[in-house]
Amino acid sequence: MQGMRTPPFVGGTSAMRAKQPLLSRKGWLLAGAVVLLAITFVLGIISMIGNSEVCQMAVERAQADPAALQLVGFPVERGFLVSGSIQISGPSGHADLAIPVHGSKARGTIYAVAVKSAGLWQFKVLELAVKGRQERIDLLAASN
Numbered sequence: 001m002q003g004m005r006t007p008p009f010v011g012g013t014s015a016m017r018a019k020q021p022l023l024s025r026k027g028w029l030l031a032g033a034v035v036l037l038a039i040t041f042v043l044g045i046i047s048m049i050g051n052s053e054v055c056q057m058a059v060e061r062a063q064a065d066p067a068a069l070q071l072v073g074f075p076v077e078r079g080f081l082v083s084g085s086i087q088i089s090g091p092s093g094h095a096d097l098a099i100p101v102h103g104s105k106a107r108g109t110i111y112a113v114a115v116k117s118a119g120l121w122q123f124k125v126l127e128l129a130v131k132g133r134q135e136r137i138d139l140l141a142a143s144n
Contacts, residue, residue, distance in 0.1 A: 054095045058112040061139045071130045073105030091119040
């Protein structure tokens with residue numbers, strides 16, 4: 001079979017083809033939009049919890065507590081990443097929060113568990129854990 005030429009190769013295997021991008025430009029834009037939407041959603045929830053009535057009440061208690069002011073320093077300010085949950089149904093509800101705070105001397109976390117009944121929040125647990133200290137400050141002790 002001399003003189004016969006092999007026909008040119010058409011098609012080829014996946015190793016021979018040019019590599020295709022994982023996602024097209026439209027795919028990357030869609031993925032970016034979904035990620036941006038998810039981040040916005042999470043930040044919105046964090047903001048709602050941090051600006052809630054029960055969170056503000058907890059921080060105000062820490063700001064008025066002499067032991068908290070002595071250990072954390074003035075002013076006691078709320079951090080950004082408040083975590084936990086709040087469930088409200090009309091005039092009743094439940095909150096379980098971890099609220100980061102900082103002052104001129106130290107950082108800490110306010111742990112708050114509260115129940116809302118007849119439209120009013122009542123704390124069951126309200127403690128300040130200061131970084132570097134074993135004992136927590138009971139923020140309810142001063143108000144009782």
